[in-house]
Amino acid sequence: MNRSMQALESGWKWAVQTARLCCGVPDYDAYVKHLREHHPEREVPSYKEFFRERQVARYKGGGGRCC
């Protein structure tokens, strides 16, 4: 029971991460972890700020999608 719940949870996490990445929004937790580890002096943005920054960055150019 516990195991299948875990599988379900990781499956859901995978789906959310993929869906967000398809829209140009990378994993927030990974970014926060990266900031804490490598740039402890920088302020950690809230998910809202992070999301807005990525939303604008996605349409900055570079092709990015197919016909």
Add this chain to the structure above:
Amino acid sequence: MHAAIPKPSPASKILWVAIAIVGAFCLGVVALRRGEPINAIWLVAASIAIFVIGYRFYGKFIEHSVLQMDPTRAPPSVLRNDGLDYVPTDKWVVFGHHFAAIAGAGPLVGPVLAAQMGYLPGTLWILFGVVFAGAVQDFMILGLSLRRDARSLGHMLREELGPVAGVVAMFGVLVLMMIVLAVLALVVVKALTHSPWGTFTVAATIPIALLMGVYLRWFRPGQILEVSIIGLVLLLASIWFGKTVADSATLAPLFDFDAKALAWLLIAYGFCASVLPVWLLLAPRDYLSTFLKIGTIALLALAIFLSAPTLQMPAVTKFIDGTGPVFQGGLFPFLFITIACGAVSGWHSIIASGTTPKLLANEGQARLVGYGGMLMEAFVAIMALIAASSLHPGVYFAMNSPAAIIGSTVQDAATTISQWGFVVTPDELLQTAKNIGESSILGRAGGAPTLAVGMAQLLHNIIPGGSMMAFWYHYAILFEALFILTTVDAGTRVGRFMIQEIAGLIHKPLQETESWTGNLLATAICVALWGYFLYQGAVDPLGGINTLWPLFGIANQMLAAIALMLCTVVVVKLKRERYVLVPGTPAIWLIVCTLVAGWEKLSGPISFTAAAQKYAQAMQDGKRLAPAKTPAAMQQIVTNNYVDMALTGLFMLLIVAMLGFSLRALIRAWQTNHPTAHEEPYVALSSVTS
């Protein structure tokens, strides 16, 4: 460094022999059975077997021998990890992202148009094209980019072939993009012409997206899933309400437009959407269209598996001789131009050297994402071909032939098409139109409507119900229109930045992307560029798709040829000359196809030149040819054909120039006795990860 291919166990040997036998048998049924219609499942099974074998053997051969991918080597995502663009990511997440980025309208439209030659030529080209060309290109470009700090295609071309080659190729990409946007927008125009139901639902996506944008900005920032579900529910409601609009005498005329009016509306819309802040309109539509796209592709697969349709189109029709109504030109080279995405698409080389190499956590996963992702797209193309081939051929030709050939009434159309050997009655054509809730199905070229009818029939087979077929038809139209329009908006924005960059070389302030003058000016230029071709398609005597799709195909395959030439040069530069034919053969094949197709479009009976001269001659004789009603319209058609001619010539020059640059680099590398490729130095993965 060079990992050896592990020896297979006896059990796996038996498994692969079994897959090969099943695949060969299914392909034999598809290719050889004549006289009786076959079931689509044979085609699906043959495709899956070929994909699996191609992935396991040819993909692995490229991975180990040609690219020599090394799982112990640190990829860019690890070396430059910034938590945003460069992030080591789970391979299946990267696969999903890569597939969503490469899959678009291309693999859905091309195979539908190619079905005029029967299902067999298209099937064979998709299956063998993807294994030996398309997937090779995607995988190899991804592999090269992984070894070069995830650099872009343009950057790699500059480094490996020289700065001039890089500039020439990037210019080609900009022109290709304008053609892509115009052709895709034309597909939408063709689907919505005099269709109040379709036009209403597509128009409804604008307020829905605005609502989603505001919700995502102010109420629940960043909750994409939640807002997408709300958007989807509203979209389905708008399809439902579309029927009421179409049936109403007061509302229907408000959404009833001809092709020209729709072209102008799309041009105006494209301008607004790419000038407005992205969070308001562009981004929310993008989310909706991405999820709808993946969902609908899954639905199509489910429908094909569950309803297992019979292919009504013959395996090969007489139109392989080049007299077909949907597009002109013989099997060689035009089949290989018409089906671009799905078999091999140059556009993918931009994505395979874009975000994907920045996410891949290990070189050992490149085959899954690069080669495997392209096989998935080929499978989408096969499904589109099945949907088109499972339609009554009479209905297929009625939808896709220009009025200049089959006439504009159901009686004329039925007579002409029956003479071709695809017996159909006017009643059958009327009934099909009625089933899908439209007034007419004639002259709906462009792939989207045909696919929509095919999909509607397949889904109707599984979930029957009175008016459900019309619902499914408009759902399929909406899904295609939505993601095509998202491509148009995003493409206009990207084009705008490219133009601003070029303009900045002349006058620096124009480069400011935040400045309204530079912004509006560059957007207007970009919209005018694709808008010109879109409008040209809307007034074209042969309905537009017939004229513009080959131009798109030539441009797209040209880019694929450039990407494969780069791969060929790099293989030689790495001193792995014995594998030069792996990217070399598809490169040569595509160069030959594009040049021959280009030449036939420049001179001969199906050329733009011939079309221009025909109208110019008629003008001199004081005659008027349909659909032009005024001398000015006649002149317009002549000019349009000359523009297309010049563009074809330009593409041919471009590819010859790139061939020259590649050969120069290749010969130089061949004569050098040490590797000269610009790879980044080896860093062990174990040394950077703890």
